[in-house]
Amino acid sequence: MKTLSWNCQGLGNPWTVQDLYQLEKEKKPNLVFLMETKMNSKKAEKVKRSLKGDGFFVAEPVGKKGGLIMWWDQNVTAEVANYSHRHISLWIYDEKGQDKWLLTGYYGEPDGRKRSDSWKFFTLLKPERNIGWGVIGDFNELVSQDEKVGGRQRLENQMKDFREALEDGGLYDMGWRGDKFTWSNKHADETFTKERLDRVVVNAKWKSSFRESWVEVLAARCSDHRPLLWCMYQTRNNGIRRRKVFRYEASWALEEECNEVLKRVWDQVGETNLLSKLESSEVTLLKWNRIKILDSKKEIQDRTDELRLLQMNESRGNISEIKSLQKELEKLLEQKDMKWRQRAKQNWFQLGDRNTRFFHSCATQRQK
Template sequence: MKILSWNCQGLGNPQTVQNLLLLVKDKTPNVVFLMETKLVASKVEGIKRRLGWEGCFVVDPMGRKGGLALLWCKEKEVEILNYSQHHINAMVRSEEKKMSWLLSGFYGHPVVSKRKNTWDLLSLLNSASEMPWCVIGDFNEILCQTEKMGGRPRPETQMVDFRKALDDNRLFDLGWKGNKYTWSNKHMDSTFTKERLDRAVANLKWSETFCDRVVETLNVVQSDHMALMLDLRQQYLVNRKRRRLFRFEAKWIRDEEGAGVVERAWRRADVDPNPIRNIQRKLNGCKGDLIRWGNSKDKEVIALLK
């Protein structure tokens, strides 16, 4: 399954609609989430028919601003749960996995003073479900200064609020493939600025279910925003050997050497402003170190037995 997310900044322009149709034809997503459509439901329905798709849900814009749309290829794949001017919440049925998961198309408030309201919205969406959950869209915020190039530095308080919103809701950034920066002001002078405003995040249940997912940034002609393609890559799992689960062996910690492996892994320097990601990195590093050390000890035992 593939989910396409794009802040299209107005579907009233025929060229924008043509870019969307070409994008869908080329990348073959199953679901498309659009932000700033600036178009009423009846007009978006026309785009659905041009795609030859079966499902469409629209949040009408407020005057000439905003507007969201979720379109999907097969009627039975998606069920709309709730919505607002800043989100569309849907249940997605995965035939390959024989399961359902929660998809939230999300649009962070463009006005800084009101952005905290959308972080509160994230918490409301989180409290409504303990299912595998993925959130994708334009958050209108960055996590750290390295996600911005050019222009004035982002106020630290804004980034702290965003990081806290993700941490509080146990959502992890799914990363990217391609261009890091998803928005640009397109200026051709010293005021040129680009930022990573669009992203996909998910909870642990979702991440463990779709461990081979990829988030790719896609360039769209004449658009300030790049599109995101979340590819769950289930087709690649069919013939792949099942990955061996990591299990901690109690004997490792009883060995002085093993205890040292854990201690060294945990003392590695923090390199990420997000404390959750730092813990994840240390856990993964500790796991790898223990597997390598454990394998070497097993080989020593086998050699002695011979």
């Protein structure tokens, strides 16, 4: 599931609407939360028809300020839990409709003088203890001074109130991928300022229910705020743990150590039947391979870092060392390449280059 959050600063401009459609086309979110739409329900109908979703909810603006929209597609089973001019909360159900968690799209109080009281309201949105909770949006506040560049420093009391609100809700910051700053005043002089106002926060229950999740900070094409894309993949636990089938990796044949490992096992087992020797070999090879995988990743990274430094100062004096490192890396990559080619069992030379995402996805799918 992918959730897009964006303070669009008004959906009245045609280029802002087109930017929204482009974001939907590029990122294919299952759910979209929009802030500062400045658009009532009647005007929002046009956006609703263009997005072609299953669910659409509008929190009306107050005068010419604010306005929230929550949209979701047919892959999301959701119902509105509660809302205000500052938030929209949805119950998100799993595929069987048995388990649920609370998703809140939140728009923080823009007036710093009123923000302290707004956090008291925010803590009231917290669900029951055993319910997962995730909040996404523009909080209009910072956690610390390092979330701001330029301009006057944020008042410590304001940040303290925000931190306490997150603690009261049992919420943890999901971090970011890309640039952490989500808003800029776009000034081209000494008054330039940028801040991290948009974020995703979750509680421990939500975190334990999703095996993988991350937040991407996207490019801002039409707004001072950069959109967030929150990607999440839920943990499925049917209570049954299947034993993985043992498979000999062809890349092991490139390792001189592999022959030595097998020889030691067979010598230790002694004059027993062939099945016992094979079973002992399986256990030992898997243990040896786990260690090799960790060592291989570290070795490739270390060699790459070393090569990068040498190439930054490339000259006739270090060209031999560079070539030697490249040879070492070629061998390491060949071993990695062979492993994924064997696992994927596809038409390697037609469908991809060495160790591409395609090979990884095929190989990983076989393990499930």
